[in-house]
Amino acid sequence: MLLRLILVGxxxxxxxxxxxxxxxxxxxVRHVVVAGALTPADLGAPRGQRATLVQFSTPICAKCxxxxxxxxxxxxxxxxxxxxxIDASEHLxxxxxxxxxxxxxxLILNADGVVVSRMNGAPxxxxxxxxxxxxxxxxxxxx
Amino acid sequence: MSPTDDIRIDPRGYRFGALVTLAIALAALLFxxxxxxxxxxxxxxxxxxxxxxVGPQVTVQSFLFRTLIRPRIGPPTETESFRPPRFxxxxxxxxxxxxxxxxxxxxxxGYYVFAALVTVASFLNGVxxxxxxxxxxxxxxxATTKAA
Numbered sequence: 001m002l003l004r005l006i007l008v009g010x011x012x013x014x015x016x017x018x019x020x021x022x023x024x025x026x027x028x029v030r031h032v033v034v035a036g037a038l039t040p041a042d043l044g045a046p047r048g049q050r051a052t053l054v055q056f057s058t059p060i061c062a063k064c065x066x067x068x069x070x071x072x073x074x075x076x077x078x079x080x081x082x083x084x085x086i087d088a089s090e091h092l093x094x095x096x097x098x099x100x101x102x103x104x105x106x107l108i109l110n111a112d113g114v115v116v117s118r119m120n121g122a123p124x125x126x127x128x129x130x131x132x133x134x135x136x137x138x139x140x141x142x143x
Numbered sequence: 144m145s146p147t148d149d150i151r152i153d154p155r156g157y158r159f160g161a162l163v164t165l166a167i168a169l170a171a172l173l174f175x176x177x178x179x180x181x182x183x184x185x186x187x188x189x190x191x192x193x194x195x196x197v198g199p200q201v202t203v204q205s206f207l208f209r210t211l212i213r214p215r216i217g218p219p220t221e222t223e224s225f226r227p228p229r230f231x232x233x234x235x236x237x238x239x240x241x242x243x244x245x246x247x248x249x250x251x252x253g254y255y256v257f258a259a260l261v262t263v264a265s266f267l268n269g270v271x272x273x274x275x276x277x278x279x280x281x282x283x284x285x286a287t288t289k290a291a
Contacts, residue, residue, distance in 0.1 A: 004173050008262070015263045019271050 027078050036112035042094060048082035051135040052109040053128075056088040056095060061103040063122040071106065074128045081132065147172070151222035152200050154272070159212055160204030161268035164190060164235065176251040184246060184258065188239040194232030198225040231268075231276025235261055235284070264281040 040046045043054060053071050057064035068085055075081040088095040088103055097113070098107065106119045108131045117131050167187045174180035194202040238261040244255030267273040 001173065004175070008169065008172060011259055011263065012266050015267055015272075019267055019273055022273070 022027060032063075034112045034114060036115070038107075038109060038115070039113060042085065043084050045084045046082070047084075047109060047111075047113055048080060050080035050111055050137065051132060052113070053083045054107040055083065055085045056066075056098075056100045056103055056105045056107075057085055058089050058103045064104045067104040067106070067122050070125060071128060072124070074132070075123060079093075080136065081135075089116065108132070108135060148199065150198060151226040152198070152205075152225045152228065153208075153219040154221065154223045155216070155219060156205050156208040156213065157199050157223075157228050157274075158269055159208040160199060160264045160271055161274075162270075163207060164206040165237045165262065165265035165269045168239075168258060168265050172262050176246045176254040178203055180254075180258075181246050184239060184243045184254075187261070188236065188243050191232050191236035191239055194229060195236040197229075198273075199228045199232055200225060227277035228240070228274060228282045230280035231264075231274050233277070234276040235264065235274065238252070238264070 038047075038054070040053075043052070053075065055064070055068060055071060057068070066082070071083050075083060086094065088100055102120060104122055106123065106128075107115045108117045110116045110118075117134060119127060119131060121129075164187060167183055169189065171180050171183035171187055171287075174183060190203055199205055238257045242254050242257035242261065245251075245257065264275050267275060
């Protein structure tokens with residue numbers, strides 16, 4: 001019986017240690033860095049929940065306002081996608097970093113802010129929808 | 144499922160109930176796979192049945208809490224849903240039942256394994272308020288209700 005008491009004591013002590021370890025893991029700050037992601041700080045605006053359309057424009061670009069209008073119209077009914085327009089001439093570092101060669105150039109970001117596709121030049125509506133269809137759908141979670 | 148469908152229970156009562164099952168499980172574990180131990184294990188198994196079928200609020204343990212402890216400490220400040228604890232009671236029933244069956248069949252090692260499991264679970268719940276079955280229930284819910 002004494003041996004059993006000791007064994008049970010060891011068992012419960014081990015369980016206590018396991019529990020204390022578990023509590024230390026709860027709520028731990030874990031830093032999340034996704035390589036190549038564009039942050040809201042980079043963009044100067046919050047990202048969309050599922051996707052973000054980042055349009056680089058310049059003041060002398062004739063096709064840029066119609067492209068903006070087209071993009072906004074396509075995503076109007078989808079609250080999980082947002083549109084950000086960036087003046088490439090004012091953000092040369094960002095334009096260089098992302099290899100913007102002409103305007104309009106539209107980058108499609110996924111939920112993490114990673115560029116998954118891009119359209120160089122003015123896209124058609126079908127091309128915009130095609131690009132958005134490739135981004136994974138918004139997920140619903142429990143808990 | 145609206146919050147009003149959920150039966151809310153006093154978490155202190157559930158934790159006290161774990162201390163009761165801990166006492167019985169310890170007795171079953173210490174007395175071993177002999178007659179005395181098996182009787183304790185049978186009692187423990189029976190004690191899990193109401194909780195596993197209806198919920199922790201109808202167990203003998205909760206009755207003891209309501210009559211002996213609760214009048215002395217007043218009503219709870221927080222309540223929790225009965226669903227995760229009910230699942231934990233189902234796990235307790237499964238473990239105690241397995242220990243009982245294995246003990247009756249002469250598989251002593253199996254008896255001790257399951258008796259130890261239900262003892263550890265009751266211990267963590269009663270002493271630290273950590274309900275392992277509840278965590279498993281929530282993980283199971285997370286895994287099965289995610290929609291693509």
